[in-house]
Amino acid sequence: MDFLPPYYTLIFFSIIILLSTFLLKHRTASKNLRLPPGPWPLPIIGNLHCLIGSLPHRALRDLSQQYGPLLLLQLGEIPTIIASSIEASRExxxxxxxxxxxxxxxxxxRILTAGGKGVGFSSYGEYWRHVRKICVAELLSNKRVQSFRPIREEEVNNLVRNIYTPASSGQLINIHEVSIMVANDITIKTVVGSKCEDPDVFVKELDNIMKLASGFNLVDLYPSSWLLRLISTRLDEAKRCHERVYQFLDRIIGQQRERKSTKGDGVSEDLLSVLLRIHDEDTKQIPVDIDSVKAIIGDMFAGGSETFSTTLEWAMTELIRNHRVMRKAQSEVRELLRGCTTVRESDIVKLNYLHLVIKETLRLHPPLPLLVPRQCRETCRILDYDIPKGATVLVNMWAIGRDPKYWEDPEEFKPERFATSNVDFRGTDFQYLPFGSGRRMCPGMSFGLANLELALTTLLYHFDWKLPGDVKPEDVDMSEAPGITLRKKSPLLLHAVRHEPDSA
Ligand code: HEM
Structure with a gap:
């Protein structure tokens, strides 16, 4: 929540009076509807107080246990529906x-995405259909994902080198940092190309974007308040951040244009080159202008890098806490790759248990615990309740993934559960939707999984991992950090011991 200095308090309370009028109007409009249950909203703040003291996905799970699988909260000005069951999310x-x-x-x-010009936040309609088709058919197709295999393999080899040197002198390896490093390196090279200068500037700004994008702050919860916009520094921060990212992309686009004549050298096209080609050739009624190109590139980076690093760190965290699972996963990897000096992607398809480990990690730690918010386009009935047009709709996938109604021993990390069931993340098993479902389901699933599988296999093949000193597996901190994605709060620190390729 934004911090307001004391001299703004008076102004804040005058906003509150204006907002009461708004809420009163809203409630009158909704009075003929059979709205989902929820705690009684307080004047002005609605139910915001219900989210204090706990991370949103946890607080919302607790409220759903009290009020039911379809819950209505008034978050500031925003009526918000939360779905927490298979039936509600399927509907x-x-x-x-x-x-x-x-x-x-x-x-x-709106500021960060240039008015929703990317894929992830554009309103449903012709424009979204057009850019989504470009994403699915051109940017994230299986063929394109395969074309990035050499980049992935090169970057995981760099990862091994980067761990090996400090590990051999006994230093602890910060799994949080190495996960971010490999995720950013692969994503930058595939998205904007290997010749990108100053990638760190880009990475830093994108990290700021993830922090700014969470939505749980006063300016976003009271979007009609001009006064809050005036006094909050958040939107200025977003503007500065957006400008820096766009300036960076302008430079890269300039460099790409200069190099264009030398293309066709057999090197796989990065996503920016693909988009620039579409931009130059586009004869459709809906043009992909340069702002659209930049916004889509932002989506690719934000979608790709953060989900990758977060899941990799959680997977390592669960493995170090579960010795049996770690041993089983490592045995599988080492038997299959025995004698290989590097991990090749072509071998990974044969790793059954490793896939189950990734599935189980995504169940307990979905990187987007509330998916990406949806908006109700017309009033409709869900589970016998009316959902008002304009309401924000969240699906609490984190809660569904841990619900004892759907999962045996839900809090336990047991990859085997997926070996005996057909439950998959392809969007049709509603107890397990880490990539969402329906029209707006994640288009980057194959890309994300290819990155994750290779990076995790590499970490397990090349190193044995140990907790430092007398830290016991059960003492590993599992707290989550606030934000739009489910990051681990404190970094995982481990000792790495090099595993020799010849030994199983
Ligand atoms: C472990 C990896 C990933 C996970 C768990 C994940 C998860 C998700 C989820 C939950 C959504 C919202 C779906 C919905 O509303 O139903 C989403 C949307 C999206 N993801 Fe991913 N994602 C991953 C990787 C990627 C990658 C690698 C990319 C691209 C490089 C990507 C690009 C996108 C885009 C563009 C959208 C918005 C789609 C739309 O609104 O039409 N994601 N993702």
Whole structure:
């Protein structure tokens, strides 16, 4: 929540009076609807107080246990529906998919995405269909993902070298840092190319974007308040951040244009080159202008890097806490790759248990615990309740993934559970949707999984991992950090011991 200095308090309370009028109007409009249950909203703040003291996905799970699988909260000015069961998420994401196929776009996201010009936050309609098709068919197709294999393999080899030197002198390896490093390196090279200068500037700004994008702040919760916009520094920060990212992309685009004549050298095209080609050739009625190119590139980076590093760190965290699972996963990897000096992607398809480890990690630690918010496009009925047009809709995938109604021993890390069931993340098993479902389901699933599988296999093949000193597996800190993605709060620190390729 934004911090307000004391001299703003008076101004803040005058906003509150204006907002009461708004809320009163809103409630009158909704009085003929059978709205989902929820705690009684307080004047002005609505139910914001219900989220204090706990991370949103946890607080929302607790409220759903009290009020039911479809819950209505008034978060500031925003009526918000939370779905926390298979039935509720199926209705929203599939049965009535088209009615929930838009995204809400608050003031901060509007600035960061140039008015929703990318794929992730554009409103449902012709433009979104056009850019989504480009994503699915051109940027994130299986063929394109395969074309990036050499980049992935090169970057995981760099990862091994980067761990090996400090590890051999007994230094602790910060798994958080190495996960971010490999995720950023692969993503930068595939998205904007290997000749990118100053990648650190880009990475830093994108990290700021993830922090600014969470949506749980006063400016986004009271979007009609001009006064809050005036006094909060958040939107200025978002503007500065957006400008720096766009200036960086302008430079890269300039360099790409200069190099264009030397293309066709057999090197796989990075996603920016693909988009620039589409931009130059585009004869469709809906043009992909340069701002769209930059916004889509932002989506690719934000979608790709953060989900990758977060999941890799959680996977290592669960493995170090579960010795049996670590041993089983390492035995599988080492038997299959025995004698190999590097991990090749072609071998990974044969790793059954490793895939189960990744699936189980995504169940307990979905990088987007509330998916990406949807917006209700027309009033409709879900589970016998009316969902008002304009409401923000969240699906609490984190809660569904840990619900004892759907999972045996839900809090335990047991990859084997997926060996005996057909439950998969392809968007049709509603107890398990780490990539979402329906029209707005993640288009980057194959890309994300290819990155994750190779990086995790590499870490398990080349090193044995140990907790430092007398830290016991059960003492590993599992707290989550606040933000749009489910990051681990404190970094995982481990000793790494090099495993010799010849020994199994
Ligand atoms: C472990 C990896 C990943 C996970 C768990 C993940 C998860 C998700 C989820 C939950 C959504 C929202 C789906 C919905 O509303 O139903 C989403 C949307 C999206 N993801 Fe991913 N994602 C991953 C990797 C990627 C990658 C690698 C990219 C691209 C490089 C990507 C690009 C996108 C885009 C562009 C959207 C918005 C789609 C739209 O609104 O039409 N994601 N992702």
């Amino acid at each position: 929203i994401l599939t049965t009535h998919d088209v009615k929930f196929a838009s995204r809400p776009i608050g003031p901060t996201i």
